[in-house]
Amino acid sequence: xxxxxxxxxxxTPYRIALIEVDKxxxxxxxxxxxxxxxxxxxxxxxxxxxxxxxxxxxxxKVIAKLYLKGWFTIDLFAILPFDLMFGGxxxxxxxxxxxxxxxxxLVKLTRLVRILKIFKESNKMFKYMENYLNIGVGFxxxxxxxLSFFMIIHIVSCxxxxxxxxxxxxxxxxxxxxxxxMNPPEKYLxxxxxxxxxxxxxxxxxxxxxxxxxxxxxxITMLTxxxxxxxxxxxxxxxx
Numbered sequence: 001x002x003x004x005x006x007x008x009x010x011x012t013p014y015r016i017a018l019i020e021v022d023k024x025x026x027x028x029x030x031x032x033x034x035x036x037x038x039x040x041x042x043x044x045x046x047x048x049x050x051x052x053x054x055x056x057x058x059x060x061k062v063i064a065k066l067y068l069k070g071w072f073t074i075d076l077f078a079i080l081p082f083d084l085m086f087g088g089x090x091x092x093x094x095x096x097x098x099x100x101x102x103x104x105x106l107v108k109l110t111r112l113v114r115i116l117k118i119f120k121e122s123n124k125m126f127k128y129m130e131n132y133l134n135i136g137v138g139f140x141x142x143x144x145x146x147l148s149f150f151m152i153i154h155i156v157s158c159x160x161x162x163x164x165x166x167x168x169x170x171x172x173x174x175x176x177x178x179x180x181x182m183n184p185p186e187k188y189l190x191x192x193x194x195x196x197x198x199x200x201x202x203x204x205x206x207x208x209x210x211x212x213x214x215x216x217x218x219x220i221t222m223l224t225x226x227x228x229x230x231x232x233x234x235x236x237x238x239x240x
Contacts, residue, residue, distance in 0.1 A: 004033055004036050004037075007033075008033060008115065009115050009151060009154075009155070010154065012112065012115070013112060013115070013154065013155050013158035013159070014154075014158055014188065016112070016158065016162065017158040017159070017161040017162050017165075017188075018158075018161060018184040018187060018188060019184070030081075031081075034079045034081060037075065037078055037079045038079050040075075041072075041075050041076075041079070044063075044067055044071075044075075045060070045063065045064055045067060046060070046063075047063065048063070049063065049066075074113060074116050077113045078113045078116070112155075115155065138239050141235070141239050142236075142239050145232065145235055145236070145239075149228070149232070152224075152228070153192060153195055153196060153199070154192075156195045156199070156221060156224075157188065157191040157192045157194075157195045158188075158191070159217070160174075160191045160194060160195060160217065160221075161187060161188070161191050163211070163213050163214050163217055166213065167211065172210050172211060173210055173211055173214065174194075174207055174208060174209055174210060174214055175187070176210070179207075190207065193207070194207040195221065198218060198221045198222055198225065199221060199222070199224065199225030199228065200225060200229075201222060201225060201226065
């Protein structure tokens with residue numbers, strides 16, 4: 001399950017941001033991932049856990065009640081194929097040429113709910129790493145910090161590309177001109193470059209913002225960068 005989660009966090013944002021139409025192979029892969037998450041939900045409903053007093057809870061009603069109050073809603077949204085229900089099949093072309101194309105793009109963003117599951121499973125992943133790789137707690141925290149940092153950059157870069165998709169064209173956006181003509185990997189690299197310079201508050205100004213959505217997004221990104229830098233400084237000092 002950990003491998004599927006990591007794959008989802010890396011591939012899903014990229015494909016939503018840069019791949020307009022999924023090929024059949026990728027569609028079936030999405031269905032397989034949805035099914036895997038569904039099976040995981042069934043296992044959670046039937047898995048015992050330890051409470052705060054380290055007492056093992058095996059009562060299925062108590063387990064189900066705790067899960068329903070917790071991650072069930074997020075897990076459910078992660079497996080519902082909204083893009084298939086509202087934009088799948090023969091409706092795809094109709095949706096894209098009508099005025100509700102923006103709504104279709106919003107529907108595709110529901111796939112990003114899957115990413116939240118990696119935060120749910122992060123403790124298990126680090127526990128496996130500690131058991132099988134025999135690494136210390138300090139190095140484990142450092143590795144977790146580095147991986148989280150690069151994951152945030154990846155997701156923010158993809159979201160930055162998505163801000164253009166809610167406009168009818170690239171005119172008047174940060175992609176206007178040569179950037180829009182780039183192939184998907186080059187667009188992704190440019191977006192990463194802009195994200196890193198924004199998060200680190202350097203901002204060379206060679207990639208400029210234009211629309212209101214882009215300005216709001218950049219404000220949030222810069223604030224996130226400042227908070228992350230403060231948190232990183234404290235965490236790295238503690239680890240060292």
